[in-house]
Amino acid sequence: MHELPVTENILKVVLRHAGEARAARVVGISLRIGELSDIIEEWLQRYFDYLSRGTLAEGAVLRIERVPVIFRCEGCGTSFPVKVREVRDILCPSCGGGKASLVSGREFFIKNIEVI
Amino acid sequence: MADIRLIEIKEEIFADNDRLAAEIRDRLRAKGVLMLNLMASPGGGKTSLIVQTLRGLKDRVRTAVIEGDIDSIVDAEKVAEEGVPAVQLRTGGACHLDATMVEMALREINLDALDLVIVENIGNLVCPAEFDTGARRNVMILSVPEGDDKPLKYPLMFTVCDALVVNKIDYLAVADFDTTLLKERVLKLNPNIRIFEVSCKTGEGIPAWVDWLKEGVTTFKKSGS
Numbered sequence: 001m002h003e004l005p006v007t008e009n010i011l012k013v014v015l016r017h018a019g020e021a022r023a024a025r026v027v028g029i030s031l032r033i034g035e036l037s038d039i040i041e042e043w044l045q046r047y048f049d050y051l052s053r054g055t056l057a058e059g060a061v062l063r064i065e066r067v068p069v070i071f072r073c074e075g076c077g078t079s080f081p082v083k084v085r086e087v088r089d090i091l092c093p094s095c096g097g098g099k100a101s102l103v104s105g106r107e108f109f110i111k112n113i114e115v116i
Numbered sequence: 117m118a119d120i121r122l123i124e125i126k127e128e129i130f131a132d133n134d135r136l137a138a139e140i141r142d143r144l145r146a147k148g149v150l151m152l153n154l155m156a157s158p159g160g161g162k163t164s165l166i167v168q169t170l171r172g173l174k175d176r177v178r179t180a181v182i183e184g185d186i187d188s189i190v191d192a193e194k195v196a197e198e199g200v201p202a203v204q205l206r207t208g209g210a211c212h213l214d215a216t217m218v219e220m221a222l223r224e225i226n227l228d229a230l231d232l233v234i235v236e237n238i239g240n241l242v243c244p245a246e247f248d249t250g251a252r253r254n255v256m257i258l259s260v261p262e263g264d265d266k267p268l269k270y271p272l273m274f275t276v277c278d279a280l281v282v283n284k285i286d287y288l289a290v291a292d293f294d295t296t297l298l299k300e301r302v303l304k305l306n307p308n309i310r311i312f313e314v315s316c317k318t319g320e321g322i323p324a325w326v327d328w329l330k331e332g333v334t335t336f337k338k339s340g341s
């Protein structure tokens with residue numbers, strides 16, 4: 001729902017780094033976004049195309065890597081992926097324990113940019 | 117064709133917001149003021165819980181309220197009737213509060229005369245979960261008529277909160293709502309969350325919630341966490 005401010009932030013960070021690197025153009029942007037985020041990827045690219053017009057980053061392609069939701073069992077320490085929107089029980093596949101804590105899935109991160 | 121160079125950035129998308137939120141936390145810690153960010157769906161009972169909380173804390177915890185909910189001059193009036201300072205943020209159609217908006221509101225408040233600031237976030241279980249407001253405690257309300265399946269639909273919100281207030285338990289008799297199942301689901305996502313079952317209408321369960329908040333204020337004054 002808030003893809004627009006997200007995109008504004010991405011553009012701001014990207015332009016700062018592209019400027020520091022004296023790049024002529026930004027062609028690609030790699031993002032890592034956790035599966036827990038409800039961001040809609042198509043909208044990010046659409047808003048980005050609009051906001052980046054006339055900047056160094058015009059035409060850049062957003063590559064979004066969705067980071068799976070991973071829990072770690074508090075009993076035996078095993079990490080395992082979970083589809084949080086589907087499963088009712090979060091059970092450790094190795095010891096069957098039911099107490100686990102979230103280790104990934106909340107990322108919201110700009111990894112790198114490709115520039116020329 | 118020119119060579120493509122790869123520049124490592126490794127920066128949080130909301131780095132600016134996160135920085136400002138951290139500044140707000142530092143400033144409030146220095147003043148010994150605990151800030152609580154209250155989130156819920158529209159109609160979940162944010163304003164009702166705030167009003168009940170203010171009555172419970174009266175004369176013991178000096179509190180101010182930041183009202184961020186859309187079009188809610190009504191809410192600010194209800195809060196002001198309880199005799200505490202209330203700041204109304206004009207958020208228009210925004211779907212969440214962020215650190216910048218909270219910072220603006222804090223400028224209107226005399227922090228030296230306070231122990232607690234309650235921020236009423238915008239009614240939404242999606243967006244507010246993604247933005248750090250600078251609050252030390254994140255609390256959400258889930259009301260019984262919304263259903264016990266909400267942790268499956270909005271898992272992020274349940275993972276970022278320190279406490280969950282299950283409101284409108286006076287509806288339990290007529291609702292298809294399994295409190296035990298809800299608690300299991302929530303504790304799986306977030307084993308450290310505190311769960312309170314209340315009815316803002318009848319007042320049931322409110323004292324336990326108010327006590328937790330009072331303890332939080334006391335602990336925060338001593339330890340800053």
